[in-house]
Amino acid sequence: MRWNRSLICPRTIALLLASSIASPALAAEAKSLVEPPLVEPIFRIAHEEQAGQPTQIASRIAVSKPQPPFDLTQLAGEHPLMPSLRMAKQSLQTIDARVRDYNAILIKQERVDGELMPKEVAFIKVRHQPFSVYMYFLGDKKGRECIYNSVTTDSPGKLVARDCGFKKRLGKFTLDPEGRLAMAGQKYPIMKLGLRELTNELITVASKDVQFSECEVRHGQGMMEGRAITWLEVIHPTKRANFRFHKAQIFIDNELQVPVRYNAYTWPTTPGGQPELEESYTYLKLKVNNGYADVDFDQNNPAYYK
Numbered sequence: 001m002r003w004n005r006s007l008i009c010p011r012t013i014a015l016l017l018a019s020s021i022a023s024p025a026l027a028a029e030a031k032s033l034v035e036p037p038l039v040e041p042i043f044r045i046a047h048e049e050q051a052g053q054p055t056q057i058a059s060r061i062a063v064s065k066p067q068p069p070f071d072l073t074q075l076a077g078e079h080p081l082m083p084s085l086r087m088a089k090q091s092l093q094t095i096d097a098r099v100r101d102y103n104a105i106l107i108k109q110e111r112v113d114g115e116l117m118p119k120e121v122a123f124i125k126v127r128h129q130p131f132s133v134y135m136y137f138l139g140d141k142k143g144r145e146c147i148y149n150s151v152t153t154d155s156p157g158k159l160v161a162r163d164c165g166f167k168k169r170l171g172k173f174t175l176d177p178e179g180r181l182a183m184a185g186q187k188y189p190i191m192k193l194g195l196r197e198l199t200n201e202l203i204t205v206a207s208k209d210v211q212f213s214e215c216e217v218r219h220g221q222g223m224m225e226g227r228a229i230t231w232l233e234v235i236h237p238t239k240r241a242n243f244r245f246h247k248a249q250i251f252i253d254n255e256l257q258v259p260v261r262y263n264a265y266t267w268p269t270t271p272g273g274q275p276e277l278e279e280s281y282t283y284l285k286l287k288v289n290n291g292y293a294d295v296d297f298d299q300n301n302p303a304y305y306k
Contacts, residue, residue, distance in 0.1 A: 009082040018244055069254050070230055072219050080217040084232050085206040088251070092178045092199045101127040105138075105284040109277065110187040111266075116277060117185050126194045132297035133190055134304070144148070145304055148177060148190045149297045159190055172299065185277060187189040196257045198281060202259070204242055214238050221254075222262065223283060228254040232292070239267045246275050260286060 070090065072083040104128075109119045113183055121139040126132070130150050137144040146161040159177040175182040178189045191197075209215060216235040223229065230252045236243040244264075251261035261282045265275035 009026065024116050069257060070252070072230075072232075079210040079213075081206050081210050081217050082232065084217060084219070084250075085203065085210060086203045087137050087230075087232075088206060089200055091252065091257050091259065092196070092203060095128075095196050095199060099128065099195070099256075099258065099288050099289055101125070102286060102288040103290060104286045106135075107280075107282040107284065108195075109280045111276070111278050112185060124193070125290075125292060127297065128196060131191070132292075133193055134297055135190075146190070147297055150191070157191075171198070177222070195283065198259055198262060202250065209234075209236075209243065211239070213240055214240065214243075222251070224251055224253070229260065230254055245278060256286070256288065258286075259296045260284075 024265065033154060070083075070087045072087060074080060074083050104124055106122050107119060108152075110117050118140070120137065120141065122135045122137045124136075125134040131148075132150065133146075133148040134142075135146050144162065146159055146277045147156060148159050150157045157177065159175045159182050161175060161182075162172045177191060183189065192201075214236055216237065217232065218235075219232045221228065222231050232248075232250045232252075234245075234248045234250075236246055239246065246267040247265040249261070250259055250265040252258065253260050261280075263280045264278045266273055266278045
């Protein structure tokens with residue numbers, strides 16, 4: 001069957017944004033949370049094909065006390081970031097071993113050339129091997145689609161898009177994924193999208209930061225979309241050239257052991273001011289191991305570009 005685009009509307013997205021995150025790190029949100037008695041994460045809006053293998057979904061279990069799956073104990077004399085770095089490496093190993101593909105609602109916001117871009121919302125399909133992405137934009141950009149497939153004669157592949165800016169009347173067209181048009185209003189190329197790339201980037205940044213002091217780390221347990229998560233907050237109090245961010249917040253799904261939300265903030269521009277959002281990525285309604293095949297990332301798929 002074809003996926004039903006009408007299931008997602010701007011009002012639905014607003015409700016998801018308003019209700020998706022709760023963490024002890026953010027007291028006001030935690031106090032307002034009303035937990036459902038049962039975990040129910042499934043939200044099927046994808047174009048589905050018979051995969052021939054079972055889909056791994058988050059188990060439907062009663063919510064009691066969230067139990068952390070990670071050991072975040074700081075050993076004597078080690079950098080405060082080391083437990084988090086070990087956790088990120090464990091998460092990457094889990095992704096490589098257990099997650100072949102997934103779909104989700106992605107909500108992202110980035111600062112590009114000093115300007116904070118509007119939020120973008122999209123239904124995404126991602127396959128890890130070979131790396132492939134399908135996106136159907138929602139909200140203000142509803143109807144736009146793009147496909148990236150790394151299996152091409154080109155390197156690093158091509159981006160096929162429809163209804164993008166002034167190209168709208170041209171229908172379906174091909175872009176260099178790192179070219180000027182594809183990167184307009186984007187901080188990273190499409191090859192950097194997804195859970196694995198996010199996790200790998202967290203490892204890269206943390207591996208550099210452990211070489212320096214001036215770092216504070218907090219962590220705890222919370223809920224997101226009725227699911228148990230581990231949250232971390234990393235703060236560099238003093239602005240230094242070697243630090244990429246002032247504050248970063250990471251939310252890890254305890255069962256799937258993958259990051260489902262990441263926020264990074266730069267230092268305030270005025271004394272006593274608030275940190276400024278640099279980038280934010282949230283993966284809602286995550287569903288892994290759908291058995292996606294080449295047709296799911298084929299520009300000639302009849303379900304796409306309608």
